[in-house]
Amino acid sequence: MPHKILLLFAHPSIRRSRVNRALLDAASAVAGVTVHDLYETYPDFAIDVDREQRLLLDHDAIVCQHPLFWYSAPAIVREWQDLVLEHGWAYGRHGRALEGKTWMQAVSTGGREGAYREDGLNRYSIDELLRPFEATAHLCHMVWQRPFVVHATHVAEAAEIDAAADAFRARLVALRDGSPVRVVV
Numbered sequence: 719m720p721h722k723i724l725l726l727f728a729h730p731s732i733r734r735s736r737v738n739r740a741l742l743d744a745a746s747a748v749a750g751v752t753v754h755d756l757y758e759t760y761p762d763f764a765i766d767v768d769r770e771q772r773l774l775l776d777h778d779a780i781v782c783q784h785p786l787f788w789y790s791a792p793a794i795v796r797e798w799q800d801l802v803l804e805h806g807w808a809y810g811r812h813g814r815a816l817e818g819k820t821w822m823q824a825v826s827t828g829g830r831e832g833a834y835r836e837d838g839l840n841r842y843s844i845d846e847l848l849r850p851f852e853a854t855a856h857l858c859h860m861v862w863q864r865p866f867v868v869h870a871t872h873v874a875e876a877a878e879i880d881a882a883a884d885a886f887r888a889r890l891v892a893l894r895d896g897s898p899v900r901v902v903v
Contacts (some may be wrong), residue, residue, distance in 0.1 A: 720750050721779050721894050721895075722752070723778070723779045723780075723894055724773055724776075724777035725753045725754060726756060726781065726783065727742055727756065727784070728783070728791060729783075730792055730794075735826075737871040737879055738783065738871075741824065741826070743883065745783070745886065748887055750894045751890055751894070757792075757794055765797060765798055767804070770801075774802070778819055779822065779893050780820065781823075782821070782822070784824075785827070785871070786827045786847070790850075809858050809859070816859060817859035817860070818860070819860050821851070821858075821860045822862075822863035822865060822893065823851050824865065824866040824867075825844070826869075827870070828871055829870065830870045831870070834869070866885075866886055866889050868886075
């Protein structure tokens, strides 16, 4: 049985983003993916915790798509985590609501891939920068998936954006179908 995927989308200015818009369009075309735009749904950041928790319960996998801002996610993602992933519900002694569900980050960076390593401009790898999300997934008893990353978005050409969208679509299909993820490095 295919997995239902909830795509938590967070970009404060989607109209200005070529890459995240292309990834979002690709995700929207995949059967079994529910796209949930946090900035569109909550422009005032007044997050409906009950609604969000129901959405999480109704899906098998959660993909959090956003640009990497200051080595993390846009503000609404942090607010969403703080409010929705409650102690006693998502984690803690009795918090097992998300146990066994899958969590994956899908991020874009303005910097080139080489900037994200120990000797690069940013000094840390993407895996290291996303470690707080991995720790959150672990605390919530979820299965962490290797992140989907698109680098150098500011200079990406149309063909590169199309290739990234195709790769994202394929990754979502594999996640939906429970297929092993083949990661090309």
